[in-house]
Amino acid sequence: GQQVMQIPQYQHVQEGEDFTTYCNSSTTLSNIQWYKQRPGGHPVFLIQLVKSGEVKKQKRLTFQFGEAKKNSSLHITATQTTDVGTYFCAGKATGTYKYIFGTGTRLKVLA
Amino acid sequence: GAVVSQHPSWVICKSGTSVKIECRSLDFQATTMFWYRQFPKQSLMLMATSNEGSKATYEQGVEKDKFLINHASLTLSTLTVTSAHPEDSSFYICSATGNSYEQYFGPGTRLTVT
Numbered sequence: 734g735q736q737v738m739q740i741p742q743y744q745h746v747q748e749g750e751d752f753t754t755y756c757n758s759s760t761t762l763s764n765i766q767w768y769k770q771r772p773g774g775h776p777v778f779l780i781q782l783v784k785s786g787e788v789k790k791q792k793r794l795t796f797q798f799g800e801a802k803k804n805s806s807l808h809i810t811a812t813q814t815t816d817v818g819t820y821f822c823a824g825k826a827t828g829t830y831k832y833i834f835g836t837g838t839r840l841k842v843l844a
Numbered sequence: 845g846a847v848v849s850q851h852p853s854w855v856i857c858k859s860g861t862s863v864k865i866e867c868r869s870l871d872f873q874a875t876t877m878f879w880y881r882q883f884p885k886q887s888l889m890l891m892a893t894s895n896e897g898s899k900a901t902y903e904q905g906v907e908k909d910k911f912l913i914n915h916a917s918l919t920l921s922t923l924t925v926t927s928a929h930p931e932d933s934s935f936y937i938c939s940a941t942g943n944s945y946e947q948y949f950g951p952g953t954r955l956t957v958t
Binding site for chain 2: 764774781831833834835
């Protein structure tokens, strides 16, 4: 079945440093979504990418969808303590209706 | 923004009993609701997808007779864990989609089976 892996599993950064998480799917995706889950909270939708090679920005966050539509990345510039949480990608394979969540990357930001 | 509620937020039950978890979309009509299970510090594992008025579609390895899902209206889906056992202890979380592609997640239900 479809698998979605993320690396790294954990990342500790000093406040102000950049952070990147990578998402890789075993199958070609029709689109990919990114979610953030704060400790003790529920996932919150961040963005959806649909087009091959698409890049979207939200303030300090930059999202990219690979050319082959099998991988994606989320980059945070100059992390802040409010960025703490687990970032999940969720991919929808072509021809399916459901999203498979990635393994997640837990980010800790040290002040 | 769209709000999804879950009830109860936590529940403790004895082994062998059944527990019902409700998932409600409060300010929109949810055409599809998803049920996930999340173990501590792990990802969300999709259990089943439910559409209003039709039978739920279960993921491979999820026992449909153990995890009963009912989606009776466009704002309510329920998950009943039947004959619960300690290994069913987990965080159960639902999400709902309406007219947009975003999944709106409920706050989750922590189930502990003793």
